[in-house]
Amino acid sequence: MNRxxxxxxxxxxxxxxxxxxxxxxxxxxxxxxxxxxxxLGGGRGIAVDSTRLFFGASVAYLCVGLIxxxxxxxxxxxxxxxxxMQATADVVVLMLLLHATGGVTGSLGLLLLVPVGxxxxxxxxxxxxxxxxxxVLAVLGHTIALELDGRxxxxxxxxxxxxxxxLLTLAATASMVAGRMRESEALVRQKDxxxxxxxxxxxxxxxHLRESLLVVDESDRIRLINPSAAEILGDRQAxxxxxxxxxSPRLLYSLTAWRRxxxxxxxxxxxxxxxxxxxxxxxxxxxxxxxxxPMLIFLEDTSLMAERVQQSKLASLGRLSxxxxxxxxxxxxxxxxxxxxxxxxxxxxxxxRRLTDIIRANAERVSGIIDNVLQLSRREGTKPTRLAIGxxxxxxxxxxxxxxxxxxxxxxLGGALADAGLADGAPxxxxxxxxxxxxxxxxxxxxxxxxxGAGSGGPRLEIRAGRLNPSHRPFLExxxxxxxxxxxxxxxxxxxxxxxxxxxxxxxxxxxxxLCQLNRAVLLYEPRPDGGSVFxxxxxxxxxxxx
Numbered sequence: 326m327n328r329x330x331x332x333x334x335x336x337x338x339x340x341x342x343x344x345x346x347x348x349x350x351x352x353x354x355x356x357x358x359x360x361x362x363x364x365l366g367g368g369r370g371i372a373v374d375s376t377r378l379f380f381g382a383s384v385a386y387l388c389v390g391l392i393x394x395x396x397x398x399x400x401x402x403x404x405x406x407x408x409x410m411q412a413t414a415d416v417v418v419l420m421l422l423l424h425a426t427g428g429v430t431g432s433l434g435l436l437l438l439v440p441v442g443x444x445x446x447x448x449x450x451x452x453x454x455x456x457x458x459x460x461v462l463a464v465l466g467h468t469i470a471l472e473l474d475g476r477x478x479x480x481x482x483x484x485x486x487x488x489x490x491x492l493l494t495l496a497a498t499a500s501m502v503a504g505r506m507r508e509s510e511a512l513v514r515q516k517d518x519x520x521x522x523x524x525x526x527x528x529x530x531x532x533h534l535r536e537s538l539l540v541v542d543e544s545d546r547i548r549l550i551n552p553s554a555a556e557i558l559g560d561r562q563a564x565x566x567x568x569x570x571x572x573s574p575r576l577l578y579s580l581t582a583w584r585r586x587x588x589x590x591x592x593x594x595x596x597x598x599x600x601x602x603x604x605x606x607x608x609x610x611x612x613x614x615x616x617x618x619p620m621l622i623f624l625e626d627t628s629l630m631a632e633r634v635q636q637s638k639l640a641s642l643g644r645l646s647x648x649x650x651x652x653x654x655x656x657x658x659x660x661x662x663x664x665x666x667x668x669x670x671x672x673x674x675x676x677x678r679r680l681t682d683i684i685r686a687n688a689e690r691v692s693g694i695i696d697n698v699l700q701l702s703r704r705e706g707t708k709p710t711r712l713a714i715g716x717x718x719x720x721x722x723x724x725x726x727x728x729x730x731x732x733x734x735x736x737x738l739g740g741a742l743a744d745a746g747l748a749d750g751a752p753x754x755x756x757x758x759x760x761x762x763x764x765x766x767x768x769x770x771x772x773x774x775x776x777x778g779a780g781s782g783g784p785r786l787e788i789r790a791g792r793l794n795p796s797h798r799p800f801l802e803x804x805x806x807x808x809x810x811x812x813x814x815x816x817x818x819x820x821x822x823x824x825x826x827x828x829x830x831x832x833x834x835x836x837x838x839x840l841c842q843l844n845r846a847v848l849l850y851e852p853r854p855d856g857g858s859v860f861x862x863x864x865x866x867x868x869x870x871x872x
Contacts, residue, residue, distance in 0.1 A: 338404060340447065341404040341408070341447045342397060342400065342404060344443055344444075344446060344447050345393065345397050345404065345407055345408065345411065345447075346394065346397045347443070348393070348411060348439075348440060348443050348444070349389075349390045349391075349393035349394045349397060349411075350390070350394070351390070351439055351440070352386055352387070352389055352390030352393065352415075353387060353390035353391060353394070355386060355436060356383035356384065356386045356387040356390075357387070359371065359379075359383055359422070359433075360380070360383055363379065371426060371431070371433075372426060372427060372431060373425055373426055374424075374425060374426065374427050375424075375425045376425075378421060378424065378425040379422065379425040379426065381421075382418055382421035382422045382425060383422070385418050385421075386414075386418045386419075386422070389411070389414045389418060393407070393411060404447075408444060408447065408448065411440070411444070412440070412444050412456050415437070415440040415441075415444075416437075416459060416460055416463055419433070419436050419437055419440075420463050420464075420467060422436070423464070423467060424467060427476070428467065428468055428471045428476070428477050428481055429464060429467075429468055429481055429484045429485045429488060430477070430480070430481050430484055434464060434484075434485075434488045435488075437460050437464070437488070437492060438491065438492065438495060441456060441457055441460055441492050441495060441496055442495045442496065442499045443499075444456055445457065445495070445496040445497075445499040445500050445503070446499045446500070446502070446503045447503065448500070449500075450500045450501075450504065453496045453497075453499065453500040454493070454496055454497065454500065456496065457492045457493050457495070457496030457497075458493070460489075460492050461488075461489035461492050461493060464485050464488055464489055464492075465482075465485050465486070465489060467485075468481050468482055468484075468485040469482070527549075536553070536623060536625075537551065537553040537554035537556075537557050537623070537624040537625075537626070538550075538551060538554055538621065538622060538623050538624065539551070539554045539558075539563070539621075539622050539624075540612070540619060540620070540621055540622070541569055541580070541619065541620050541622065542619050543615065543617045543618050543619060545568060545569045545570065545577060545580065546566065546567070546568055546569070547563065547564065547565055547566065547567050547568070547569060547572065548565060548566075548619070549565060550563055550564070550565060553624075554622075554624050556599075556600075557598045557599060557603070557605055557624050557626075558572040558573045558576065558598075558599055558624075559572055559573070559599035559795070561795075563599075573596065573599070575594070575596030575597070576596060576607060576622070578594070579593040579594050579596065579607050580593075580607070580609065580620065580622070582594070583609050584616075584617055593606070593607045593608070593609065594816075595607075595627065595816070597849060598626075599795070599796070600793065600795075600796030600798060600866075601793035601796060601798060601800065601849075601861075601863055603626050603627075603847060604626075604627045604847065604849065605624050605625065605626060605627065606624075606625045606627050607622055607623070607624055607625070608622070608623040608624075608625060609621070609622055609623075610622075610623070653691065653695060654692070654695055657688050657691045657692055657695075658688075658692075660684060660688050661684070661685055661688035661689065661692075664681045664684040664685045664688065665681075665685060667681050668681040668682070668685075708759050709757045709758055709759055709844055709845075710757070710758070710759065710760055711755050711756075711757055712755065712756050712757075712758060712760060712763070713753040713754070713755055714753065714754045714755070714756050714790050714799065714801065715753045715754065715790075716753065717760070717763075718738075718788065718790065718801075721764060721767060721768075722736075722738055722788070725768065725771055729771075729772070729775065731775065731786070734784065735775065735784055735785045735786060736784055736785075736786045736787075736788075737784035737786065737787040737788070738788055754790060754791070754792065754799050755799070755867065756799045756801075756864040756865075757844070757845075757864065757865055757867070758844045758846065758864060759840075759843070759844055762840040762841075762843065762844055763844075763862075765836075765837070765840060766837040766840050766841060766848070766862065767801070767803065767862075769833045769834070769836070769837050770803040770837065770860045771786055771788070771803055772833075773805075773833065773834075773860075774786045774787075774803050774804070774805035774807075774858075774860075775805075777805060777807040777808070777858070778805025778806055778807040778857065784806070785805055785806070785807075786803065786804075786805060787803070787804040787805070788801070788802070788803055788804075789801075789802050789804070790802075793863065796866065797867075798863055798864060798865075798866050798867075799863075799864045799867070800861050800862060800863045800864065801861070801862045801864070802859055802860060802861035802862065803859075803860050804853060804857060804858065804859045804860075805853075805857045805858055806853070806855075806856055806857040807856075807857050807858065808856070808857075809852050809853065809856060809857055809858050810850070810852070810858055812852075815850065815852075818834055818850060819834050819835055819838045819848070819850075820835065821835040822835075823835075834848075841862060844864075844865070845865040846862055846863060846864045846865055847862070847863045848860065848861070848862055848863075849861045849863060
């Protein structure tokens with residue numbers, strides 16, 4: 326981090342060099358002006374007692390200025406040494422000019438005000454007063470010498486005393502003002518250092534936090550982002566200075582909707598990470614009171630949160646399933662059996678048979694719910710295995726089509742083999758998944774696609790496999806061309822016991838996602854642009870497989 330400046334050093338090098346440079350310019354201009362005034366002659370010029378001394382001192386002062394300009398440009402010797410040299414030259418040369426023009430009554434003593442005041446501005450207080458005192462003593466001594474020689478009167482002593490008091494007052498004032506400026510400058514410099522340290526500390530904390538966060542300004546431009554957030558949004562696009570919309574259009578949509586308070590429940594919509602394998606929930610926190618203003622955005626990986634609560638859910642489901650199995654299964658079985666016997670009776674008519682069919686159908690539905698809950702709560706631990714997705718799909722599709730009696734016209738399977746890399750002898754794609762779990766998940770998705778994908782006039786079921794860009798994670802997706810899922814229900818389709826307009830147990834998608842999470846995979850839903858639904862299984866990253 327930055328360190329505060331040394332307050333014990335009263336000098337400000339940059340300001341010192343600027344003052345010395347301006348003083349050297351003053352030393353160049355003064356001799357030229359004096360020589361010009363002398364050349365006017367008569368009452369408009371300068372009265373000179375010794376022409377040779379006047380011109381010699383003027384040329385000497387001009388040379389001092391020119392040499393000083395060269396030394397200031399070279400920054401050699403040091404500013405302190407040049408200050409002492411120039412102060413000495415000012416007192417000596419200006420006193421020679423004062424002597425050549427008849428003393429302090431010639432008004433050239435005022436030339437001492439500029440160098441004394443300027444040098445007092447950059448010198449420490451004691452040195453400034455010492456310089457002014459030397460100039461005052463020089464003026465008084467010269468005036469007394471002229472009076473003893475008979476070349477000055479008592480009025481010259483008054484003028485010398487007045488000039489001396491002005492020089493001392495000017496030096497004291499300039500030194501005091503310079504001291505105040507130095508204190509203010511030191512305070513401002515310290516504040517700048519503190520702000521820089523706080524900025525570095527904030528950046529360090531942000532970059533080393535496990536949480537993924539970024540800061541955007543009022544124009545939706547990224548100002549600060551840590552590595553984990555950059556990985557979620559995409560390392561190439563999510564950089565400081567980039568627009569949020571360029572890195573993640575879905576995040577920009579959520580941010581805009583949040584600012585406009587379009588979502589009444591206050592929870593922004595989720596989006597899929599750049600690697601395609603994680604569902605991200607953004608959280609927004611405004612910085613400052615401006616609207617719109619800077620925004621702090623936290624990106625929460627919902628899969629991590631799901632893993633933390635999974636054990637609790639399974640424990641609750643286990644207790645629930647045990648109660649259901651003992652308290653409901655037997656009565657439901659008795660009702661189903663009684664309805665079956667009643668339906669076989671010849672004494673009942675068609676209306677009564679329809680009622681018995683309703684009883685049997687709902688009894689089977691309740692039994693299905695019980696079986697699903699028991700299957701979820703009693704399942705054994707996952708046994709992930711490396712599977713060649715192309716060969717595995719061949720076996721699954723053959724079994725599924727025979728079991729479900731699916732016509733070839735209802736299934737589009739060409740994309741599966743091509744995207745899986747089997748076309749033209751290309752190498753197969755490997756995934757790491759429990760074969761039994763994968764069969765159960767894919768069977769459920771394909772069955773739903775056949776159930777809800779009717780009425781489109783084309784294949785009701787499409788299976789595709791491939792790799793995501795840019796993460797290269799394997800995926801397997803099932804798509805249909807049905808009516809799709811209502812937008813209001815998208816966030817709830819993976820909840821247990823949530824059923825759509827067409828009924829069902831409400832556990833199929835929930836169990837499918839749970840099985841995917843057990844195998845470090847993700848089950849995602851996306852609406853199809855031209856109508857329908859896409860359910861995508863994103864398998865674990867092959868680079869992180871533990872052999």
